[in-house]
Amino acid sequence: MSNAISRTGVQERSRRATGAWILPWAMAAACLLVAAIARADSPPPDSAAAALPAEDGYRLWLRYVPLQGQWLARYRAAATELVGTDTSPTLRAARAELLRGLSGMLRAKPRTSDAVTRDGAIVFGTPGSSALVRSLHLDLDRMGAEGYLIRTVTVRARTITVIAANSDIGVLYGAFGFLRLLQTRQPIGHLDIASRPMIGRRVLDHWDNLDDSVERGFAGDSLWQWPELPDYLSPRYTDYARACASVGINGTVLNNVNATPDILEPLYLAKVAALAGVLRTYGVKVYLAVPFSVPMTLGGLKTADPLDPHVQAWWSAKVDEIYRDIPDFGGLVMKANSEGQPGPQDYGRTQAQGADVLARALAPHHGILMWRAFVYSMSAKSEDRAKQAYDTFKPLDGRFADNALVQVKNGPMDFQPREPIHPLFGAMPRTNLMLELEVSKEYLGQRTSFAYLGPLFQEVLRTDTWARGEGSTVARVIDGSLYGERLTAIAGVSNIGSDRNWCGSIFNQANWYVFGRLAWDPQLSAAAIAREWVQMTFTSDPAFVEPVVKMMMSSREAVVDYMTPLGLVSQMAANTHFGPAPWVAPGPGMPPDWSNTYYSHAFADGIGYDRTASGSDAVADYAPHLAAEFADPAACPDDLLLWFHHLPWDYRMRSGRTLWDSLVLHYDRGVGWVKQARATWSTLAPYVDPQRYRMTADFFAIEERDAEWWRDASIAYFQSISHRPLPPGAAPPPDTLRHYEAFCVPYNEGAVGQTACPPADVSVPR
């Protein structure tokens, strides 16, 4: 019964969430073509199961499994030989990747040659490195430093494919782009592809600590084996760089934003330089996060005041030192005056003044500064935390250096399953703004939940700030097209660790993939990217691809439903951020804006945080058009309702249901989705190797229990406040609220040294 309700709900929602209505027609047509043709190379499901060897996920989407049937013949004819120079490490990497990919898919190594000798040759290079490419007079000017062309051309009566770019890294990107065509079963006989990134710096932020742990990482230890660097360079570094390059990621912040001074010690800078040496070949620049106080802790100065000349000199000298070993070092990341970190405000200076000292040190080396706007005070305040970053940074618009970016999280809170966009995206036209997304699923179920973040990222990028009227999307703010060409960047908090499968689960890999693809082109559709990823990671058989893409596209909304529906945020367990804890209230060691009741504002009269003019007036931080929509409960989207409004439990929703009934049904719908997805996955075993099938199936079992825990604990808690009966069809929580309050999962890997449970060494029963 509750299942039936849930399914209907999920289907309604998924029409919106898949974004099918914005899928470009060309992509849709290509998908249909793929669907029609792909069956040709899929063995019948019943025989496939036995034939598929176990895979552990290490190869990500770069598996290059042998093709069969007509695709094999078609592609073989179009990939007969490789023609290109290897005058640089990056060009050698391009050739190696083409050889690896084609050898794997075509079951035979193509010949390599210095000149085109036959139809089906693949020529790769830059005008500088290849006389042949130069002779083609391709219109490369518009492709910039990183873009590429893939084009079918005829040279001396031979039909060949050329992969060309202005730079070696562009050629490597083109090589991956070409291989992707084969991996996704696209026709390659008449190619005319021009692709260039829309955003300049496409960066993964690794919140990796130097002691090998990862903050909010759910895939094992740090990828970087710090103790053995710089002497031992794990082969994983190269494979990481390959995977990044395959989706166009061109930067990596190696260490946690909650940084330790040690990273700037010579001991560690040598390690950083060694990593940079590996990553450079694949176009991935290295950045570091640093603490604001490091001129004191490391430099021995009495102050870190950004206006102190000794502090300025210290930063300049330190940055010079970095660039001596790493001439192409990307730059620095700073988290200042946030969550207890020191910052310029400690000295009565503005964030812009704080940023300036680093930006000036970096400028001579063409380095950049990413200055985080995630700023809030740890002291208990009555002020709405959602307004703090806006209030701090908005007045500083135009005050940041040209080589500095203000790095803004997608929402004003902290990477919740759903938030409105951060108001700063519409508020700083004279500042380089960059977007920070979280690829790691800190608040979305962490390692085990099945949550594809493409729809979340897409929702953020496509949201209109209305800053310059309609069409002022977040994507256009950060890709520079709204305010003209400037320094542009996007960051994703990495979900990559030492786990064999890199990301803790197979489907978490899709979030790394979609981050990279959207960073390259924020206009791509999350659904199309999901489809690519599924084809490359598993199979092109539409009997698998179609249901899996559908699951992926609706998965994030299911998490929203069973965790924080209707605009709720931050109801997770303290410290671990795993599992439900809506009852966490302010108290000793728990500042109001770290508590959960602060965000739900659930009382006898209703639920939700009033951010209209009658409340904190955070709506006023948005452009008038948006503010008007958000401020009116009747106009505000349901899924942000309780973020902006405190409403009576019996408030009548658009659906005709009361707010209370709707809330309950959302929780139930989320659980229903998980049950249904689990059932769907169980029918897909014939298409997947046993190891990846099993892990995913078992993780669904875990998520089903977690989703029920979320629903039951949340309903038990909110019902204790609303005192209303459950709507028909909704099952009551099987346990008491006291039970849920007492239950905790003490440890999780992303919360090093923190627990969600009371201390175990107190002598009280738990």
Add this chain to the structure above:
Amino acid sequence: MSNAISRTGVQERSRRATGAWILPWAMAAACLLVAAIARADSPPPDSAAAALPAEDGYRLWLRYVPLQGQWLARYRAAATELVGTDTSPTLRAARAELLRGLSGMLRAKPRTSDAVTRDGAIVFGTPGSSALVRSLHLDLDRMGAEGYLIRTVTVRARTITVIAANSDIGVLYGAFGFLRLLQTRQPIGHLDIASRPMIGRRVLDHWDNLDDSVERGFAGDSLWQWPELPDYLSPRYTDYARACASVGINGTVLNNVNATPDILEPLYLAKVAALAGVLRTYGVKVYLAVPFSVPMTLGGLKTADPLDPHVQAWWSAKVDEIYRDIPDFGGLVMKANSEGQPGPQDYGRTQAQGADVLARALAPHHGILMWRAFVYSMSAKSEDRAKQAYDTFKPLDGRFADNALVQVKNGPMDFQPREPIHPLFGAMPRTNLMLELEVSKEYLGQRTSFAYLGPLFQEVLRTDTWARGEGSTVARVIDGSLYGERLTAIAGVSNIGSDRNWCGSIFNQANWYVFGRLAWDPQLSAAAIAREWVQMTFTSDPAFVEPVVKMMMSSREAVVDYMTPLGLVSQMAANTHFGPAPWVAPGPGMPPDWSNTYYSHAFADGIGYDRTASGSDAVADYAPHLAAEFADPAACPDDLLLWFHHLPWDYRMRSGRTLWDSLVLHYDRGVGWVKQARATWSTLAPYVDPQRYRMTADFFAIEERDAEWWRDASIAYFQSISHRPLPPGAAPPPDTLRHYEAFCVPYNEGAVGQTACPPADVSVPR
């Protein structure tokens, strides 16, 4: 120059350390045979390099690579079909392993059959599961519950091999034993092998925390993915169990001896039960470490006094609860009254009284208790710490329950590169004593050093306690043969983690292997085991095996030389235990017996800790014969000299050198060994795949620098006290003592949350 000196020294030493003089002649003959024949299946080195694909170490010593040449033909003829039932999971595992091993090595899957149909059949089973085995009337009575026979027999004119045991697990051990014969190129045409373990419980202790970290583990995270248990069972659990069974390890303590109460919560017991379900098939029983105070912290009692009836009832109920889900649960491990842990002495009870409450709870279920003797007080005392465990436990001899063992570390200190044996081994004839070794190289260079622990384990096992006159070796104490049949056990602190290669380096795998093999039979030689391991892990080519076994056998002595020669102990950095810090002195937060100067006792008058009658008289804890040897500097072995004696810097050694000169030359010899080993390894590239070659080569580079750091820092420190010139040929430290004191490596993975450096947030230059 200094190199030449070192090599001479190493060669002198390696004659002793290899233990070649005790290699049984039969083994030596077999080795020669292997050496003679193995060339037949090795391609010439220069072609081999190109042919060897990269390996990442995951397969450990169970690689089963295809054989070539004459061995292939010989073994194929002797392995034509597999005959055995699969009436239990363990027998299915035996058949699967034989199929995997033979298919891999013989390049073809042997046929399986219900009956012998040809020469070369391999029959496996128990008299109970196989009528054929029963009909052979093998003398299985003497093989016990875990032993096995492998015998060539003729059945109805057919020559076959039978692998037989009294139990299914014995058959599995036999299957691994049989495969090892092929892996090490032994003739299998006329087999008559009877093998049974000498020690009953052969246990790995995982110091794994529930937050995924590992205390003193240098191979990544915990192997156990606690958050995903019990739902998701990583395939690694099965491969771990296979590897354990292949060397006869039959128990695993899943969690850190510094235990948290959570492990006994129902949430975690369900996870433990799921792991037990996987490991059971491979004969590996699960044990847990528990804190003494858990009746209070978890049970809510007011006391943990072992004589309190409520405490006794609580333990009984908790143990009953464990056995409900895990009927074959192995038992419990307790670390009480040590390093700040609570214990019975907090209530004025003896260690035996503390043990009794757990032992009685376990007894009805046939569970055992491993009660650690690593007991010392954290309060500053003048008493010699080396005596504390003896003083505490010796008076309690005979007071421990029949199902309890007192678990004694190999030496009285704490897993140092070299210590004398623990005096308790000769002091508790009426107590079940078990030996605890550390497989993880906490004090021997951790992940990166090349240190094969076989010689250390062998040295301990073969040391004579003289408790019942000559021949009262530690091995005979713990295998029960000295005092008659009793409960016997041995434990090794695991070096296994989530790293792809399990142990952090390829050569660290040898320490897991040798621990298991010596636990099965403490009389085996470390050199023979090294040879087996090298053959199974790399190649049987003697051009590789001979130099590598030689390096392995001398490697631990090299670590002793460059870290703590001549009986020094505990000179490592505080907290991390990595790198030299001989200057660490008592002070705030540093109790005397955690400091390093406490152990070196280096003053102007000389160096070393006087444990003779004129000092702490710890020598008196040993049997008179041993005590007399240790107490006389002229009789005391050089390598324990400074453990037992405080001697003038100019004391004249047996070599004719002064103590000071000898000390310096030992450091230098250790460094020389590393340089030489690194050079040797570089010549072996043709025999190793590139990935394992590279990691080992790079780790040697790291170890060379670390060894030089040890030597230079140690000499700089001790010379500041001895005020003596360096002997001819010894190079002076390139930096000042102040430099070495200031240098620190802040993080290492086994010291979670601890650092070797002063806090970074103090505003002083470092």
